[in-house]
Amino acid sequence: MTSIAIVTGASSGIGAATARRLAAEGFHVVAAARRAERLDTLVKEITSAGGEATAVTCDVTSDESVTGLAAAVGELGRPVTVLVNNAGGARGLDPVETGSIADWQWMFDVNVLGTVRVTQAFLPALDASGAGTVVVLSSTAGLIVYEGGGGYSAAKHAQTAVAETLRLELSGRPIRVIEIDPGMVRTEEFGLTRFDGDAQKAEAAYAGVAEPLVADDIADCIAWTVTRPHHVNVDRIVVRPIAQAAQHKVHRVF
Structure with a gap:
């Protein structure tokens, strides 16, 4: 029986790319996100290519919504072997001194509490499968800070702490924890969300960078880690474009 891979934040970007890739790898993908119309389009695309997928509308900041996601997955009657906690995002690039508390709250709710909420909901099923994998999509911002990124870096550092703690707490159980x-x-x-729809500001972040990473690059990393033999736990993959030597060091050509 085909096992289930759940992908949150699957309506666009890395989440959508991951859903497509995991379906191609033979999983029955449950694509979860807030925007039902986009999910339906994604599922039609996957199934027309011969894959298996189900769309479930879900807001990871809502207990009730995540409970509904778990119930919908349970009704499929298949083992759950992969959970990709991809839902997340950034808002603002303000210094700590003037940062919006509402933006900070949103980033913690989506990136940190969303990951915890969804992971708690599916740990029993992952455990029961005998070969579960939890993927936490964090960021290099979860490893090093940068000016203007206080809120996002704080949220991603917290998300990284969740992944590392979870791996310790699940030791001895058949669930591995992978951080990307x-x-x-x-x-x-991503940039449009961060800059409140300002396309010019969103584009400026990539100015002069010939080849930033794209969503398919990250989906490729996720697919590789979850398809390793289950005794292999890839604790963490840090992946940057060749132009980005470090968080603060980016080669740009103008």
């Missing part, structure tokens, strides 16, 4: 930490990834929505 991308650097500069160009997707259609």
Whole structure:
């Protein structure tokens, strides 16, 4: 029986790319996100290519919504072997001194508490499968800070702490925990969300960078880790474009 891989934040960007890739790898993908219309389009694309997928509308900041996601997955009657905690995002690039508390709250709710909420909901099923994998999509911002990134870095540092703690706490149980930490990834929505829809500001982040990473690059990393033999736990992958030597060191050509 085909096992289930759940991908949160699957309506665009890395989440959508991951859903496509895991379906191609033979999983029945449950694509979860807030935007039902986009999910339906994604599922039609996957199934038309011969894959298996189900769309479930879900807001990871809502206990009730995540409970509904778990119930919908349970009704499929298949083992759950992979959970990709991809839902997340950044808002603002303000210094700590003037940062919006509402933006900080949103980033913690989505990146940190969303990951905890969804992981708690599916740990029993992952455990029961005998070969579960939890993927936490954090960021290089979860490893090092940068000016203007206080809120996002704080949230991603917390998300990294969740992944590391979970791995310790699940030791001895058949669930591995994998953390993926991308650097500069160009997707259609990350920058727009961060800069409140300002396309010019969103584009400026990639100015002069010939080849930033794209969503498919991260989906490739996720697919590789979850398809290793189950005794192999890839604790962490840090992945950047070649132009980005470090968080603060980016080669740009103008």
